[in-house]
Amino acid sequence: MTAVFAPATLQDIAELRQLYFDVYGHGYPVPLGSDPAVMRRLITDPHTHWLTARLADSGALAGSAVVQTDPGSRIGKLVGLAVHPDRRRGGLAGRLTGAVCDAAFAAERLDSVYATVRMVTEGPQQVVVRNGFKPLGLLPNAAEVAGCESLGLFARFADGVLARRASVHRAPAALGPLLTAAESSTGVPYGVVLPSDTLGSVGPDGPAQPPTADLEVISAPGFVRRRFLELFPDPAGRYYPLHAPNAVLVPPDGAFEAYVDLNPVAGSCALIAVHPYPAAVTHALEPLMRTVSRSGADYVETLLPLSDTASLTAFLAQGFVPSAVYPAMRRIGETFHDYVVLSRTSRQIDFRTIAVSGPLQPYVSAYLTAWTATYLPRHEVAQ
Known part of the structure; x- marks a missing residue:
């Protein structure tokens, strides 16, 4: 499946809301997938990197991923990764994750990007690991999505960062x-x-x-x-x-x-x-x-x-x-x-x-x- 990645625009908001509903129903706890005001703010925020994936042949919206950054701490967070249920083939989630993280690292000179990943299936965990994220631990009962769910914590680091850690004895x-x-x-x-x-x-x-x-x-x-x-x-x-x-x-x-x-x-x-x-x-x-x-x-x-x-x-x-x-x-x-x-x-x-x-x-x-x-x-x- 060939997809074209592009930064999200204000004109995409209605389709993005429908995408998140198709993926999560009413249970998505992050306002970037449901609140138009929050979505407008993030799309126009220079420190937020939001990529969409559209099918090359039809232009239909197939996926979305966001990296929000904190320039003061040089840390980003991968959020809002969603691929339409009918488009979950060909590794789209992995390619979209890699593209949005690469864009954030290049634009912000980040030291790391972290992600909290649902554990209802192994798929999301494998997506981030294949993109260089390291597992850091668990967050038991951390989110109300489709019921109370535990999350996995992962992070991807810039080159050389882990070699400069302070020792704790x-x-x-x-x-x-x-x-x-x-x-x-x-x-x-x-x-x-x-x-x-x-x-x-x-x-x-x-x-x-x-x-x-x-x-x-x-x-x-x-x-x-x-x-x-x-x-x-x-x-x-x-x-x-x-x-x-x-x-x-x-x-x-x-x-x-x-x-x-x-x-x-x-x-x-x-x-x-x-x-x-x-x-x-x-x-x-x-x-x-x-x-x-x-x-x-x-x-x-x-x-x-x-x-x-x-x-x-x-x-x-x-x-x-x-x-x-x-x-x-x-x-x-x-x-x-x-x-x-x-x-x-x-x-x-x-x-x-x-x-x-x-x-x-x-x-x-x-x-x-x-x-x-x-x-x-x-x-x-x-x-």
Whole structure:
């Protein structure tokens, strides 16, 4: 099947909406496939690369793929890959993925592009792997598409990036299975990461007392954005590429402010930053989970540097499970730093319905090991 690739135009919006409906029905949780205003903004955004695939003979729209970029962090995200059900032959999805990623890398001088891939079949996983993406882990129960689905995390790196990673020699022991899986699946070396006994950080007055009430939600986007920039003027303090807070969660006493990207349509919540310090929210995990669940999200994730042992330990101690590791995610000068994705879901996880390709298999085992250690403590047996 011969297809012609071209940048999406405003005149394509109606056909694109029909394409995403044909592929996903009403269950697609990303507005670029359904919201005309969002689609217009992205098509005209110089930092978004949107390619369409049309049949050479008829001109019919056969596929679509988008790479959104964050120029400040030199990271992109592959989203919106869709091929019409009648055109799924001849490797169109793979060729379209390669073309849009090549265009984004060439135009933006990106260090990496990542993708969160559905795991209902192995096909999408194979498409990204054939285009140079490395598997980085799992995001269990991360999206509401056709029911609650787990996603695989993959990333493609620019030449030379992985060779300039900063070394990390100590990390919480709970990360051991994940790092072993990452080394096995990607070939990215982690060496011997020794367990650390560092405790989670606490505030200047000692550990905070857990709130008993649910957190208050402030969802005024303009106010949240201004307040966020005031509290985190240094970009290093608000590092979470391609996410911006749209709500802030606070306990009744105002002890902390947790800035989140809350997406009720996808059923997910990204914990972007916490004031005054990251671990301040860990004592309030249960109220936080109740609050975001009430707001429509059953999945919460956060992103922490592999080198931040204190914050990692604090989140791990409160029920977050290490689910993915993103090597060389953040550039500081000419050196790159690894990050860990920690997640927690309030729904029962069911891996029986997922299709896991070979490169992701080690991550399933690593996640199950970490989840078991977190939620099924060993019981001593008296002799």
